Amino acid sequence: MAPKDNLTAVLYGINDMRLEQRPIPVPKPNQVLLKMEVVGICGSDVHYLVSGRIGPFVVKKPMVIGHEASGTIVEVGKDVKDLKPGDRVAIEPGITCRTCYDCKSGNYHLCRDMVFCATPPVDGNLARYYVHDADFCHKLPDNMDLEEGALMEPLAVGVHACKRAGVRVGSIVLVLGAGPIGLVSMLTAKAMGASKVIITDLVDHRLNKARELGADFTVRIEKNMTENDIIKKVKSLLGEDPTVTLECTGAEQSVRVALQVTKSGGVVILVGLGKFEMTVPLAGALVREVNIRGVFRYNNDYPIAIELVKTGKVNVKPLITHHFTIEETKKAFETAKTGQGNPIKILIHANPEWKP
Template identity: 75%
Template sequence: MAPIKDNLSAVLYGINDMRLEQRPIPVPKDNQVLLQMEVVGICGSDVHYLTTGCCGPFVVKEPMVIGHEASGTVVEVGKNVKNLKPGDRVAIEPGVPCRYCTYCKTGKYHLCKDLFFCATPPDDGNLSRYYVHDADFCWKLPSNMSLEEGAIMEPLSVGVHACKRAGIKVGDVCLIAGAGPIGLVTLLSAKAMGASKIVITDIMDVKLNMAKQLGADHALKIDRNMTEEQIVKKVHELLGEEPNVTFDCTGIESSVRICVAAAGLAGVVVLVGMGKVEMTLPLGSALIREVDVRGTFRYVNDYPTSIELVSTGRINVKPLITHHFTLEESVKAFEVAKTQEGNPIKILIHANPNWKRS
């Protein structure tokens, strides 16, 4: 392989301080692959790091390459890599665990305390020309899937994991609070897994219209003057019954309260959005209704499921993709993500310099 010299990378130095700079070409270890990065999506957490310097407990203290929703093409493999070869197109699962702790050994590797995660301080992300990653967390894409779809496997896996935590099955009736990207992938996942009726809520018509296009049975616009009781009553009226599964995809306390209050007897509430550490919730009524409240954190063993759902046509993620930029346009792309100009859902940055706009 000819020597590689261009590793242009998007590096976050501080609040609203993103710079494009050349970084050294990484060298894969024995169990890693060197990837030519192809497509990197912008996540809400990336925007938080840019605008506030932190996301939850994670704080940017040193310059950090941004980006973790990604796909790439293998260009070099470590000597112990057996599952991939140069030329393979992969979706990159950004979290790599230690593989040895109790959580890893019991199949909950996403809870590993020594987890490396792209673009979570202090770990660099992959919005760059080239990047190395552990081969067993690179998932080969079927021939009928694009690299753009490959990058969407990261947010889709969040929705898939939320639905697995909920135990979604054929005939379930659901409420999804929030029609942002995560609410929409949760909607797609729930439909694919058999949910029969879904109502989704948001404060913006454009988001609700997209939710309807993606299969929501009902789209409820929330007026800021509506009380929680009024919203719960409207959800029940639209569905014709109480939902047995509710998802909060906002992290907003009032939204979580509504999800708990709206759930039917022996229902399940799944918390997907990250919000305040402490909230006041109607747990007394949840107790006597035997409502389960379940947390979610990213995903675990969900990339294969997500790829299968897309490659077989049960989920179509293409409508989520609204904006395209080159790596050189990364600052502009993040500005669109910050301002929401043009109502973006999923903004993709193309790291391969050979990509051409269609």
């Protein structure tokens, strides 16, 4: 008998999350139907819930939430050749046009016609069943589970940031911010050969997690610290200037620190998305030829992320701190909002067969 239960988490507006039944979608010829397994809560999901918007993206109509996900294929469209029912996949949440200049030149993440899960007005994938284009579903190896599969989305961000930074053997890396993206960036930098990684944050439990995951040094940012205080502390612990700085907070003070602390000729990667306009010490960075680069999601980075976990070079499991069923979605988001229980990565299990 065909399944009928497609319980779905839908954001109607600010602090208005509802669970409702929706029809089970039918895959197009190039798509697969997925029984959703694990969906992680991202900071952007919480931002949409709390504020109803991120920059120009505004929730104007009910939107299914969720984009960090894994699932099991239950049906494939007639044109799908490389996947079959029963395959477990990590779902890359952005679908591109595939024909524009950016797509054809290898920068598909910059496609102007990008359709991205849970970015208004596009629905996300926190549901029992969901359809997705097959070529953006990445098969998981046998030694990876579906929880790890859902974490390939944030890990791909870290991979893309470190690739953009040119992290290699001997790199001295500063990571500003020890949230989930800062932590996966740190893990990736270590896997790519960085000899020293130092990471900062305001919150002790995040820094404790960073040390558990292999950070060489941590810096607790106090509210009364100036940017000069932070710079001195970082250089004192490292004994030298970082050659690469990964700014993962989006906070203006943190961006200012990044531009000043990085070694002359080094690289600053702006991963965190903060205010549209900031006041930063740009001239000082330019005369020292500090390379300043932005990051937007990822580009051909899922296969690398999967390989890093498959081969044991990166372990994302310690990032997982909380588990909820899809019926507990509101509770899961409340935990993410309040920070109660010191969450790092919160996972929601969409499959009713899941047992804690």
